[in-house]
Amino acid sequence: MSVQNSQPRTWPWTFPKCKVLLDDDSDAANIQIADIAPGQFASATFTSSTKAREALRCKPGDEFSIRIISIFSAKTISPLQVTSELLEYIFDTYNVHHDFANVVASFGQDPNKAEGSSNNAAVHIKSSGECELSYQIRYVEENQRSKLDPWSLRHSGIYHCHGSTGEADTFILLHPVLEPAIRRKIDALQHDALMREALSTNPFLFHTWGFSQYFDNWRWYCRHLDHRFAEDNDLAMVMRLERAEPNTSFRCVKSLRNTNDLIIFARACCSGNLDLVNRLQTTPIRLLSEIDELSTHVSKMKGYVESADVLEGRVQNLIDLVGYTLTLRNQMEAAKVQLEAAKIDTELRDLTEGLKKLGEQSVDDSATVKIITFVSAVYLPGSFAATLYGMNFFLFDATSKRLQISSDFWIFVLTWIPLTLITGGTYMLFLYLHARRQGREFRWPWQRNPKNASTIATTKKAT
Numbered sequence: 001m002s003v004q005n006s007q008p009r010t011w012p013w014t015f016p017k018c019k020v021l022l023d024d025d026s027d028a029a030n031i032q033i034a035d036i037a038p039g040q041f042a043s044a045t046f047t048s049s050t051k052a053r054e055a056l057r058c059k060p061g062d063e064f065s066i067r068i069i070s071i072f073s074a075k076t077i078s079p080l081q082v083t084s085e086l087l088e089y090i091f092d093t094y095n096v097h098h099d100f101a102n103v104v105a106s107f108g109q110d111p112n113k114a115e116g117s118s119n120n121a122a123v124h125i126k127s128s129g130e131c132e133l134s135y136q137i138r139y140v141e142e143n144q145r146s147k148l149d150p151w152s153l154r155h156s157g158i159y160h161c162h163g164s165t166g167e168a169d170t171f172i173l174l175h176p177v178l179e180p181a182i183r184r185k186i187d188a189l190q191h192d193a194l195m196r197e198a199l200s201t202n203p204f205l206f207h208t209w210g211f212s213q214y215f216d217n218w219r220w221y222c223r224h225l226d227h228r229f230a231e232d233n234d235l236a237m238v239m240r241l242e243r244a245e246p247n248t249s250f251r252c253v254k255s256l257r258n259t260n261d262l263i264i265f266a267r268a269c270c271s272g273n274l275d276l277v278n279r280l281q282t283t284p285i286r287l288l289s290e291i292d293e294l295s296t297h298v299s300k301m302k303g304y305v306e307s308a309d310v311l312e313g314r315v316q317n318l319i320d321l322v323g324y325t326l327t328l329r330n331q332m333e334a335a336k337v338q339l340e341a342a343k344i345d346t347e348l349r350d351l352t353e354g355l356k357k358l359g360e361q362s363v364d365d366s367a368t369v370k371i372i373t374f375v376s377a378v379y380l381p382g383s384f385a386a387t388l389y390g391m392n393f394f395l396f397d398a399t400s401k402r403l404q405i406s407s408d409f410w411i412f413v414l415t416w417i418p419l420t421l422i423t424g425g426t427y428m429l430f431l432y433l434h435a436r437r438q439g440r441e442f443r444w445p446w447q448r449n450p451k452n453a454s455t456i457a458t459t460k461k462a463t
Contacts, residue, residue: 012105013084020108021084030081030178034186035168036066038197041190049086056093060168065200068171068186069094076154076176079108094170096159097124100134103157107174110153117268119276123283131285133160133207135276136174138269139214140221151221153265156180158210162203162285169203181213204288207280211297218270218304222311225266228259229315236322249326253319260315267308274301370445377427381419386412 013020022028031052034043040063046052060067069090071082080087087104090096099122106120121135136157143152157174173182189196199205232255239248281294288294397404428444435442 011084011088012101013087013108015105019079020105021079021082021087024083024085026083028081029083029086030072032068032070032072032183032186034068034070034189035060035064036068036189036196036199037064038193038200039063041196043187043190049083052082053086053089056090064168066169066171066203066206068173068206070173070175070183070186072175072178072180073107074178076152077108077110080104080174090172094161094172096161096172097122097132097134099124100157100159100172103134103136103159104174106136106155107157107176117272117275119272121276121279123279123285125284129164131162133162133280134158137210137214137273137276139273140217140266141177142217142220151224153269156182156210156214158207160203160207162287171203171206182210185209185213202287202291204285204291207288208291208293208297211277212293215273215297215300218266218300221266222304222307225259225263226311228262229256229311229318232256232259233314233318236318236325239322239325246326249322252322256315256319256322260312260319263308263312263315267305267312270301270304270308274298274305277301374445377423378420381423382416384419 027049029046029049029052032043032045033052033055034041042064044055046055056069071080071087073080091098091101099120102120106115119135119137122133124132134157136155138153138155140151140153142150144150154176156176157172159170159172161170163169175183189199232252236252239252277294277297281289281298283289431445432442
């Protein structure tokens with residue numbers, strides 16, 4: 001095969017944040033080369049870049065019609081076990097179209113969810129009859145690691161060059177694990193002459209083999225997502241409104257949103273696979289478009305996409321229900337708080353009215369006490385004077401049988417009146433000094449309480 005002069009010198013897998021391939025100073029590799037013919041099968045695995053290069057340099061013999069070059073990763077997030085130098089050698093030696101480099105660049109990391117529906121499909125047909133296909137498929141596999149996340153999202157890359165008459169077809173496969181299902185399918189060709197014959201007659205059958213190995217897993221993955229949803233649905237349906245708690249609702253919504261994210265990504269992957277199969281089915285390559293199994297895979301992928309749509313709608317409805325339940329619960333709590341506040345407000349008003357009445361009674365009692373005190377103050381000096389003088393100013397005349405006022409009665413009056421004035425003056429002085437200590441205006445006992453300025457202003461404003 002001739003070398004493409006249009007090969008890019010800056011490859012997409014050299015982006016510094018990606019670890020797609022092994023370092024160039026490494027001689028490690030994990031490459032399997034399988035040559036297939038109707039009557040024979042040859043396969044070899046190479047763990048050294050040097051030995052792999054030597055094997056790749058030797059083209060398959062005329063008796064072989066298909067060569068499959070498989071490149072493996074230790075796991076999905078690990079780089080492909082091939083150096084950049086060796087991969088570029090493969091591109092140049094087998095005249096691989098540079099579009100396949102975009103498929104290579106997607107390895108060495110978890111399948112990017114933003115690119116879930118991207119299959120990087122490219123079909124190139126030349127006038128000589130030669131054609132090239134390159135794409136990647138996305139699928140899921142059980143990892144047997146955890147009950148919480150028992151499925152892993154994976155992607156595989158496929159390149160196929162169908163040469164003109166007399167030339168062997170070349171396949172380049174990129175695997176995210178060491179033992180992919182398609183590898184077992186390839187190894188089984190060694191003992192299945194009928195399958196080798198069919199594949200040699202129509203090499204495009206190999207694409208349907210890959211679809212059959214991986215696409216059916218989407219059915220079981222959809223069931224897994226439906227089971228996750230069912231658990232959250234059962235929890236939400238038994239949740240009573242009066243017992244709904246924010247923490248429980250948050251955990252339920254969190255789990256549902258995580259499930260919804262998985263559903264959205266699964267739908268994107270199935271949509272990408274559906275678009276890929278549709279493109280292969282409508283290509284002008286007769287050997288490919290006439291394969292009946294492609295219609296079966298189209299039907300399956302449509303079903304998976306529709307199932308994901310239905311499940312996504314159910315998850316969203318349940319999220320809305322949980323959110324509505326929590327909102328209604330919060331409204332009920334707010335109503336209870338308002339009722340309690342209204343009750344407290346009523347009690348405070350009643351208490352205020354009671355205190356007001358008690359204050360009025362206290363004022364009345366205070367006024368009464370003041371009157372009694374004032375009257376007592378008036379009579380107290382006279383009582384004191386009467387006691388002091390022993391009432392000797394009033395004499396009883398036995399002859400006339402009448403009381404006679406002593407000529408010295410003026411002494412009692414002269415004593416009583418000054419004492420009364422002194423007592424009243426002392427009381428006024430006490431009130432005056434008390435008002436000054438409290439910083440308020442002095443008022444006579446018979447005066448009403450004066451209104452302060454703010455009360456007067458408020459009264460005027462109200463009128």
